[in-house]
Amino acid sequence: MDLARTEVASRKSRKESATRMGLMALPVAFFAVFFAYPVAAIVARGLKIDGAWRFGRIGEVLAQSDIRHVLWFTTWQALASTALTLLIALPGAYVFARFDFRGKQVLRAVVTVPFVLPTVVVGTAFLALLGRGGFLDQLWGVRLDTTVWAILLAHVFFNYAVVVRTVGGLWSQLDPRQEEAARMLGASRFAAWRRVTLPALSPAVAAAALMVFLFTFTSFGVVQILGGPTFSTLEVEIYRQTSEIFDLATAAVLTIVQFVAVGAILAVHAWTVRRRETALRLGAPELTVRRPRGAGQWALLGGVLASILVLLVLPLGVLVQRSLDAPGGYGFAYYKALTSADSGIFLVAPIAAIGNSLEYALAATAIAVVIGGLAAAALTRRTGRLVRGFDALLMLPLGVSAVTVGFGFLIALDEPPLDLRSSWILVPLAQALVGVPFVVRTVLPVLRAVDGRLREAAAVLGASPWRVWREVDLPLVRRALLIAAGFAFAVSLGEFGATVFIARPDNPTLPVAVARLLGRAGDLNYGQAMALSTILMVVCAVALLLLERIRTDRTGEF
């Protein structure tokens, strides 16, 4: 009897692990071919001289005081940026999750727009606000450009949405009655929050903090433009060594250092998440939101709205203002100029970039959702070190510089059947690489929070694993999947670092077109860059708004 039961159990677990391996196959293959192999190839090119490995270079490079200075700056500015972003955005996440107010959908789309804007554009906008003659300068004579404050504020601007979406997404599904029950049992408001809500929320907060830390740790454009030449992050230094100085050995060492650092962060994160994760009671968000009550809640809402206005909307407004500020007075002159192909920069009218961007982003989103969705499904039942390692592996592309991946593509994917260097698909592939972690990070916490007993109950009642997934997991995870798809889409739309390596002149994306226009002198080019940035902003906002609509339409199925 006992023996038979053991046999059934082991057969079941064998079947489960076979399923998981099947789900993991495609994501593993994807990452091996489009990430691990190219990065390994370029690092090897740097560290292997005449067929012999030169690991001694690692010590030599790390001994340089310049490099150590870069490491130190990279770390502390990322810590400071993460802390500041959480401080400012967590109240925002709460407000979006719990309060119902007019214009909420639009605002949720608006706060996500900065996240997808290319850094060249944002840098220009922030200089206009924080630099000479900017908002602060005119009000109080304060200038923040080339200070670390400009970098930190721009990081908040970029990453606000990461916290609002990641934390807010889960928060809105937490049943407030659990907290109310705790209060009923005599807990103070704070104690109830700390004991009930905080533990449930902490995986999402950790995930958001991790993402913000990764983005700021590997920050490139923001630091380069706003920090001036005196501040340099590891990512900027890798770019300089690869692209300008062509010292591939030093770049390889720095890539390894960044890799190890990011790997360590991910390991710590995986550990904290595992310790804190618990099955949550998830509910439909409309049951948990309500209009703010009392002076305190209205004040909180007002404060959050004010911070959004100053930190997010104002810089975006500057772009719009400059796009309309044509020589003959305010008007659409720059927008009209976008439809002409005369300038010779692109062979096509700059306006065509919109279509290119949308096509690339759609392809990238499809790839990211398939790969990320499969990976998240495989990771749901977390057992074994192998699976946990895979979880962390999926996040690594966020921590590896675009220039390393781009140069890796060049030398690794250059032979049939994988000669992709001049293929259009390279752009969506590179973009999907950055999109997959978003899909996994957004979907996985929700999937894992599904009460396992629901699945067991379904299985006991005779449902196949596929049916269990469809009937139990899918309805709960659909919202998260949509948010994930939106994020992947938005990230692809604004992706610049990798795209600029591969986009061809006859089909530039919006960010690439903006950068090329900004790279030329003259009123018309500058104005067109601002006009295109504004269009990019609007396209993103519309895409995100549509997503908001889909979200609410489907919530009835919960």
Place this chain on the structure above:
Amino acid sequence: MTKRKTTAVVIGLGLVTLSACGSSDSGGAGDSKTVTLVSHDSWAVSKSVLADFEKQSGYKVRVLKDGDAGQAVNKAILTKDNPQGDVFFGVDNTLLSRALDNGLFQSYEAKGSDQIVQQYRIDQDRHRVTPIDSGDICVNYDKAYFSKHKLAPPASFDDLIKPAYKNLLVTENAGTSSPGLGFLLGTAAKYGDDGWQDYWKKLKANGVKVVDGWEQAYNDEFSGSAGGKKAKADRPLVVSYASSPPAEVIYADPKPKAAPTGVASGTCFRQVEYAGLLSNAKNTKGGKALLDFLISVKFQDDMPLNMFVYPVRETAQVPEEFVKFGPQAKNPETLAPAKIADNRDQWVKSWTSLVLK
């Protein structure tokens, strides 16, 4: 695995396979009717001129813009065993030695090479590169600022360290920007190996501001540019190109009668850009035809208003706007590519610790 799950995996795999196949029809490698030009982001040509070449030669031209100048060269070197195209255009004298030492190009003497201004011709025994255009990196000034303050704009490197021009100049990081590097090389050519550091100490004491790239320097910091005016920029001197003043006119609407900016003629460093037939090019015949085209009168005449550079062919027409709004510098500083190759990294390193730290 259930049937439906298998379907999902198959669809996913198909997606990746499909992406792999996408390359074969758009790659064009090995297609003798297509010739591929690899260049940097600043490459530009009039549609009609390119169409003419395609019609006459029977080749379809595919252009691959591969980042800024330095990046494009580095990528070409990395991929030289299996190049992305047939011809590379856009390696300048500051990077030429790196390209030649790495065996980037094969020999070909383009038809019409004898028409190129003598001073630009190098590598005459092997003909690995053909000069295509030249341009000057010079300090530009904001005319309005200087007339308002009744101050003569600076004319030379020496002027820039005078007290009258304190806190007026913005330049680019020599480590990351090619005009920034050009300006550094200009001072190295002018003051020599021993003198340039001293010059930069004085420049720093005189309040030179360094930003990372040309875009920030020109559009955000320089008060004379269209972008700078909007940004209320406060530096009336910037390191840019001799062709920037004509650009300020050509890209303005309505066009002003005179350029709002001028060039300090004694602060120029000459950049020459070269093209060459890539080693291991798949379509060498097409590549040779393309090189001939790049120094043909037609292309040389078309080039200035597209890329804001000067032609190198003796008979080529310099556009009227160039002559009127930004005449080419008379005696720009120059340095031999070999001298640049030997010293560039060390100079940039010294410059960085001297000026940025």
